[in-house]
Amino acid sequence: MADRTERERVVIENCAVATVDADGTEHASGHIVVAGNRIESVGAGPAPDGLRDVVRRVDGTGHLATPGLINTHHHFYQWLTRGLAQNANLFDWLVALYPVWARIDEDMVYAAARGSLGMMVRGGVTTAVDHHYVFPRGAGDLLGAEIRAARELGVRFNPTRGSMDSGESDGGLPPDFAVETTDEALAATEAAIDTYHDPGFDSMLRIGVAPCSPFSVTTELLRQAGELARRKGVRLHTHGSETVEEEKFCHEKFGMGPTDYLESVGWLGDDVWMAHCVHMSDADLTAFGRTGTGVAHCPSSNARLGAGIARVPDMLTAGVPVGLGVDGTASNESGELHTELRNALLINRLGAHKEKALTARQALRLGTYGGAQVLGRQAETGSLEPGKLADLVLWRVDGIGHSSIADPVAALVLGSAPPVTLSMVNGRTVVEDGRLVTADEELIARGARDEARRLARIAGEAG
Structure with missing residues (x-):
């Protein structure tokens, strides 16, 4: 669908x-009017009479409309290494895969980004984050390749320019030729912000600053990256408290746990969000709540790598902003966010709160408004309200997989992934009747397959 006038x-x-507004307003049969790239009205019953310049009417009978899903953590390049190291914990998984990832190049990252984004967008994601931190020397413009793919598919994109400056010779995990110096990483991050970042209300592209993790970057890079982000007015992102091994590493190297260490270098605040946060003490949760630090909850990846169960109900009670993340598809091969709605609810019920951990509506909120909060975009997206950006999804819930579930939100969250009849980003149609309309799915699949095979061959020859 072509871009429309206001x-x-x-x-x-x-x-x-399901509006997912502050009151959790829902309509059993309602309407949404989109004007240009904004939501003009939402309410019960049919749309108001007398609307002018209506270019399309959609009969949503048998469907549930929600805000578009927001993915708050991903590693697109991993689309090319799915299904490997199937029975490893995080550190062993990284040791197995870093030598492969260190061989990526621009063409590979472009194909991987198209695969990652295509899968997510087809499944209801309208805003996506990527955390790219592997920059082998001579690999080309890797961040630019992702941005090109996102523009082509029409998704709202919040890439974070990651970095690592601690390679094998410094006691880190990645090969030395896949890391940057501290100065190189900072200069490239600042250049990415200056080149691409758009802070506007309806921005389709915002850059974040994202050193990889406490065990792959130096303290100096963390500190200076935080200072750079705040000087430039952009958000900060990294991994935090993912595993017990990380906890042990931080205590041995820094004399404190991950949360205290990150706070000591200026990495807590309402402009910061961390991925995973599985192993959090009561004091850690209090610190996150006090500072407004957000969390990207990645239940499928946490389970795939045996990392543990994040304390999401306790985070919400402590006032911590929480969104959902796919994480890289080398640790979550499904590659789409609906899985995380369901697994956030189910896996958290295996924890201390059991069946009272999360409701279906809380899970939907994590995947929509919660993600917008984590990204600092809650005034723009994350709920269906007049004046907000027209990022929305129409899910079919009257088919064989869902028709016997009377509650449409429960059908969405507890059932299998419903077909997406319509998905709009910024008022533009990106999915129609379960298919991408902005790209050819078969071409995406072939391109990803070919580049995955090329990467495997190059890594095998190098290894």
Whole structure:
């Protein structure tokens, strides 16, 4: 669908609507009016009479409308290394895969980004984060390749320019030729912000600053990267408290746990979000709540790597902003966010709170408004409200997989992934009847397959 003028309207009617607004407003049969790239009205019953410049009407009978899903943590390049190191914990998994990842180049990252984004967008994601931190020397413009792929697919993109400056010779895990010097990483990060970052309300592209983790970057890089981000007015992102091994590493090297260490270098605040945060003490949760530090909860990846169960109910009680993340597809081969709605609910019920851990509506909130909070975009997206950006999904819940579930939100969260009849980003259609309309899915699949085979061959020859 071509971009429309501000006056041109799309009207969606006769669908169940979960607005995910502050009151959790829902309509058993309601409407949404989109004007240009904004939501003009949402409410019960049919759309208002007398609307002008209506270019399309959608009959949403049998569907649930929600805000678009927001993925708050990913590593797109890992699309090319799915299914490897299947029975490893995080550190062993990294040791197995870093020598492969160190061979990526621009063409590979472009194909991987198209695969990662295509899978997510087809499954209802309208805003995506990527954390790219592997920059082998001579590999080309890797961040630019991701940005090109996101623009082509029409997704709202928040890439974070990652970095590592602690290679094998310094006691780190990645090969030395896959890391940068501290100065190189900082200079490249600043250049990415200056080149790409758009802070506007309806921005389709925002850059974040994202050194990889406490065990792959130096203290100096963490500290200076935080200072750079705040000087430039952009957000900060990294991994935190993912495993017991990381906890042990931080105590041995820094004399404190990950949260205390990150706070000591200026890495807690309402402009910061951390991926995973599985092993958090009560004091850690209090610190995150006090500072407004956000969490990207990645339940499938946490389970795949045996990392543990994050304390999401306790985070919410402590006032911690929490969103959902796919994480890289080398540790979450499904590659889409609906899985995380379901697994966030189910896996947290295996923890201390059992069946009272999370409700279906809380899980949906994590995947929508919670993600917007984590990214600092809650005024723009994450709920269906007049004036917000038109990022929305129409899920079919009257088919064989869902028709006997009376509660459409439960059908979405507890059931299998419903077909996406319509997905809009910034008022533009990106999915229609379960298929991407902005890219050829078969070409994406072939490109990813070919580049995955090329990477495997190059890594095998090097190893």
